[in-house]
Every structure is written in C-alpha cells, then in structure tokens.
Amino acid sequence: MLKSLFWNVRSVRSQNSFHKIQMLHRHHKFNIIALMEPFQNADNIQRFKRRLGMECSNYNCNEVLVDFDQMLTLKLLFLENNQYLIISIMYAKCDAEARIQLWNDIYCISNDIQNSPWLIGGDFNVIMSDEEKIGSLPVYPNEYEDFAFCVNSCDLEEVNFKGSPFTWWNGRIDDQCIFKRLDRYMMNQVGLGYFGLVESEHLARTGCDHAPMLLTCGQKTDVVRRPFRFLKFWSEHAEFQHVMKDSWISEEADLSINEEVVRVKEALFETSPTAGNREILQKTQAELKKQKTCIQWFTEGGKNTRFFHNKVRGKRKRLSINRIQNKDGEWVEGEDLVSAAAQEYF
Template sequence: MIIKALFWIVRSVRTQHSFHRIQMLHKYHNFAIIALMEPFQEARNIHKYKRRLGMQYANYNINGKIWVFIQDHIQVGVLSDTEQQLTLQLNFQNSSESLITTIVYAKCDTQERLTLWNEIYSLSHNMNLPWIVGDRGLPVTPNEVEDIAFCVNSCDLLDINFKGSPFTWWNGKADNYAPLLLSFGGQQPHIRKPFKFLKFWVEEADFKDVVKRSWVAQENSDIFITIKQKMKNTKYALACWSKERFGDIFKQLIIREKIVRLKEEFFEENPTISNRIVLQSAQAELKRYLHFEEDEREEKETFAFKNHQRRWAMGRRE
C-alpha cells in the first residue's frame, strides 16, 4: 500500500495563495496525511480548514504551531504532544498496517532544541512500527547539522532520499519553505551483511541457549551438508540475537557517548535526583559498550599479530 503525505512549514494558512496550493496538491495527490507547521491561525479555526480539505480528523499540538489533517480510513491515537512535536499512531482500516509519525516544529534556540532531541530519543525506545519523523525546518549551521545527525543516528533513523531542489526555501525567499511531499509503503530491498562472531557474546547468559536452539538441521547422508546447514542456522540466529541485544557496536558507542554528553548538560541545568539517576544510567550503558569495543579491538589486534607472524614465518622458509 502506497501512502502519500504532505509536510509543510506553511507560514500562515490565512493567505489565499498558500491554502489554495494545499488544496490543489491534495486534489492531485489525495494525501492520507497533511501536516502544517506555523499555520499562524487560531487553533479553534482548524475544523474550518478540515472541512475545506475534506478530511475526517484534525488536531494540533499544545501551542498550536503544528496542525495535522488525516483521512477517514485511518484511526488515530495521540502518543505524545509537546511544544516542538506531535506524535501520532496511525492504523489503516483497509489493511493491517500501522505506522507512527512524529511531526516536528523545532524551536530556534539550540538549548530549547535539546528538549526536542531528548523527546524523540525517548520515543525511539521500543519502537516496533514504521516511524516517520519530519519536517525539521531548521537553519543549517555546523553545530545544528551535528545535532540533527546525532538525533538521527541515536534513534536509528534514516535520512531518506528525495527528488527536487536540495534547498528548503520556495518562491525565491529564504523565509518561505517549500512543501515536502512524501510517498512511502511497499517492500524495501533486503541488504545482507557478512556474519562476524564477536568475542563478548559468550559473556551473555543466554548465548549458549541461542546456539543450542539453532544448532539443528534435517539429517542428510552427507554429514558435511548437515554441518553446513547447522552453521547457517546458527549464524542467522546469532546475528538476529546480536542485532536485537547490541545493535551496531561502534555506532552505538558513538551514540552513547553523545547521550552521556546531553544528559550531563541536562543535569547541569537541572541537578535533580531523577536527572542524576538518568545520567548514571547513561554512563553505565556507555561503560558497557566501551567494554564491548575493547574486546573487539583486542580481537582485531590478535588476528593482525598472528597474521603478521604467519607472513614472517613463510618469509623465513623461503
């Protein structure tokens, strides 16, 4: 199922030209979701625009900076509502598919945006549905690019490809943003990564159980075929288990270092007991991944040393 959505920092729905453009785009694309930031209109007037768009559902966030309109074949649940984001769960009645969308309108102040990054990071925990996050609408400076990249990486999000101009402004003006048309759905290509055994796996209590459960295969007259199938099953089981338990070790290490930095900043601004506990938890998780990284590095160094010895010995024999 292909779903189409419109995200736009519209900067006032009161102007006839802007709203007429929304209507024309909706008529052409039949959007399931329309999200507007900076409507510059009283929130109580949202239902008037809902009727004009022919949408069934309309809602706005707590400060009225985000408006959202959704078609009638979608059931909507509000998961989070703050000044910088509105997160909804969408269940499509015509299929068994569901997704979560976080509509973002970030504040200009860097410190205030730390709250937004923390909210998005909290939402990413136990995220088991497809998740769409946008539209940032942030001015691009080196520090802000780093903040955005950190948020994307720490939440395991992907910056999707696009068609059209790489610039966000419209009509030749930097304060007028171009609408973002989003189309998603269908199957994604499967990318297979090479298997790699990690030494610290054996320290986990359930490692042996994973191996025992997966070391099975239909018996074959050729024992090598049987062993090959068992190894294949075990590699697949360990890869799935490791991905669920640890994720990408080196990527997670970078993420957790930045999380600790953010939690330290939060604690410095608001040194409460609860923030201290959160900081200590983040530091403990970082220490855990540092241990994983150290084991991985030692394993690589040992392999390189043995390989060097082997080349030296072969050279002596020659």
C-alpha cells in the same frame, strides 16, 4: 498506498497559500496533511479540515501536548490490515539549546515504539551536514552534531528524495542568498520493512520560504525476476563438484541454460542443509551474510543483529533505481520506462 504532505507554510490563511494546498490535494489525494503554522487557533484548523475534505484533524497551537511542544505525535490505524503507524510531526525551535529538548523527546519516543512503524518529518530547523547549506557563514559540526547523534541513536533512516536538495530559502537574490535543507522525512527500520516503497519529493516553493514535502509509502506490486547469483560458500561444500556434475549432465539434454542453472541451484539447496553438523551450517550462514553485506570484518554471532539487517536493507535501497535520465535529458519513472530508457541507451 499512503500519501502525505508536510509543509511549514507561511500564512496558511492567505488565499494564495491555501489555494496551493487545495491544488496539491486535488492532484495527489493526500491521506495526511501536516501544516506547520505556529499562529493558528483550533477554529481555523477545523475550517481548513472542512475545506480540504479531511475526515479527522488534530493540532498543537503553541501549547504543550504530552510535554512535547515542538512535536505532535499521532497513532494512526490502517483499517484494511489493522496495522498501526506512528507519525511525529516536527516544528523545531530556532534556538539550538531549545532543540536539545526535542532531540531528547524523539529519543524517548523511539524507545517506546521500537516494534511499530514510525514516520517522523517536518521542519527540524537544523541541517545534517555542511553540504545541506549554500551561502552565508560556513557551518561547524557542533551546530548539527546533536541532531545527527539523535538520528543515529534512534536508528532512523532518511527517506530518499527527489527535487531540490534545499527546502528553505531566505528570500534574497543577492550575495546574501542562503539555501538550507531544514525539512526532511525519516523512518525507523520497522517502517521501512513494512513499506516496500518509500519516496519523498521536494516540491517547488510558491510564495513561501519552505518547500512542501510529498511522501509516498506503499507496497511494490511488480514482481521483478531476480538474476541468478553464485554464492561462494557453495564451492566449499564437499559435494559441490558431484552435485554440479550430476545436475548438468542429465538425460534431459535439451534443457536451456537457464533451466540448467535452476536445476543446479535446487540441487545445491537440497543437498547442503542435510549434510554436515550444526557448526558447519552456522559457518555457512555467516559466510552467506558476509557476502551479502560485503563487510570484510563481519564476525560470527552478528548475523541476527539489527546492524546487519539495517546494512542489508540500506544496500538494497542504494542499489534500487526508481528513476533514470533518458538520452533526451528527461527524467522517467516506473520500472517499464526505466527499463526501456536503459535498453535504448546501452
């Protein structure tokens, strides 16, 4: 399990700000704490490390690190499985032209670490769409299209979050009030495949214009019983009717419906691969993948592309339910509580 805190915190040396960091660390026990504070020197960073009880520290105090002055990239090793994780921490400039260099740097890194899990997060100082801003003047596509193009080109996917959709507030409470989502986590497809569970939470802003971002990465240990799904291409097999009849009408008449379904499923899997030639099997595989992705224009030959696997993973991610609101209006998490709330409602 990996827990991290990314926060563009104002005046981290102040007692209130650092006390909030300490309280969050005691509660969540972070493995990684990334503070985007531009006016700190190395001595202060070492002092923060000791007070937080963190073993290692690294910093980029307004200086260029491997030619990336808006991004700090680290390579971390998980000792339990010798797996590396690349982490890039963002502190983007306010100027749109200056951020273009950051998008180029992100693209260069993505080409170098295509086979490694990669987490990228922090303050990007730009929104992704007009839905991520409230107040002030309207947003035009040319203000964020470079960022969106960078994300798509690097095959990055946003981490689902809970909490307020806006991570930045300009501190005004009148008609000049502005809310934006400037901070976010993203991960490449290798990282999403490595971690079975990736969730983000936007915590409450306390004495700061940016919200702290909590990230939890881990492996799902609960085994969920998968429902039986009938695959359409089975019915196109020449032996389908025969296999179905022989499996269902058997001497073991006392089997339950679930056991009968399992018997038919096993028989179909045993029969199908041994019959027909390679062309038929490839066509069958394509039909299976087409049904999985629900893409009507899916063509043969694209079944092993990165696009297909991203599509399947994205669909599973959208269909997963991590939290639910019960009849009392309270949000509950965890498979047991979610299941109980759903059963009670329906």
